[in-house]
Amino acid sequence: MYEYLAFSHAVSTIKLSPMLVDVPETSYTRIIKEIEEEYGRNIQLQIRLLKNAAVDLSIAQKEKIIEHQREKVEYIFNNFLKFLITKTHLV
Numbered sequence: 001m002y003e004y005l006a007f008s009h010a011v012s013t014i015k016l017s018p019m020l021v022d023v024p025e026t027s028y029t030r031i032i033k034e035i036e037e038e039y040g041r042n043i044q045l046q047i048r049l050l051k052n053a054a055v056d057l058s059i060a061q062k063e064k065i066i067e068h069q070r071e072k073v074e075y076i077f078n079n080f081l082k083f084l085i086t087k088t089h090l091v
Contacts, residue, residue, distance in 0.1 A: 002055050006066045009046040010073035012039035 017036055020029050050066060057065070 002050075002053055002057060002062065003065055003069065005046065005049055005053065006069040007073065009043070009050060009066070010070040012043055012046065013070075014073065014077050 015036055016032050017029075020032065023029055050062065053062075055062075
């Protein structure tokens with residue numbers, strides 16, 4: 001459960017809307033912005049849950065799990081961005 005919460009928190013920090021600055025507003029772009037707003041509201045709750053979760057883990061173990069999940073999400077997101085750049089010829 002703690003790993004899922006850490007993963008969920010890491011995912012909630014991903015932002016796609018900065019890439020949509022010059023994109024005309026559509027239902028798709030509005031949904032992305034709404035999702036990011038909801039994630040923003042949930043981040044504080046996730047942080048509190050991660051800090052105060054009643055799990056049999058030391059603080060160091062919790063921090064290691066959180067960092068591992070953040071690195072995993074960052075790696076996947078970076079690969080996604082590389083894919084987008086390659087397929088859309090943005091570079």
